[in-house]
Amino acid sequence: EDKVVQSPLSLVVHEGDTVTLNCSYEVTNFRSLLWYKQEKKAPTFLFMLTSSGIEKKSGRLSSILDKKELFSILNITATQTGDSAVYLCAVGASGTYKYIFGTGTRLKVLA
């Protein structure tokens, strides 16, 4: 059965710290891996990683995909209180139309 596992479940850090969030997957015919940030309501898109784009960076956030070891990490440097959120990882597969989401990592950044 396809599955996506995120770790840790929860993380509390202080402003300025660097955090690494993990997402491992077992999905047949992997096509893409997406990272989302969910604050109070709807998830908002951060990155999409595919075979042709295994590393993405935007400001203090960066992500890499290891297709051999079947995982991705999301790095946030110089964290700010505004980074406090649940970070979701989702995997899409070829030949299917659904995305499988992990349960998320809850990040709390203290001032």
Added chain:
Amino acid sequence: DSGVTQTPKHLITATGQRVTLRCSPRSGDLSVYWYQQSLDQGLQFLIQYYNGEERAKGNILERFSAQQFPDLHSELNLSSLELGDSALYFCASMRGQQGSDEQFFGPGTRLTVL
């Protein structure tokens, strides 16, 4: 603002009742996905439509049904509601239909079943 709209924002109803949640995708997006998110749970995929046709089903109960109309808006119908159906229901839209596109999420409908 993602461009995806959902109504209503909140819905409080009693067990045994039936409700309809509505979603309008972003302009030009043909795919609509429905997800359920219970307290402290990840997003559970329910069902996906592409250009009016059902394409994929996830963990959707038989009491739940959905459809996508010619104008591409979608409705999720939940019947014989139980306490455990209380959750946040999201719809997301996407330009294409397979797992290589970004999904844009609506603000969600919070359903409370009393």
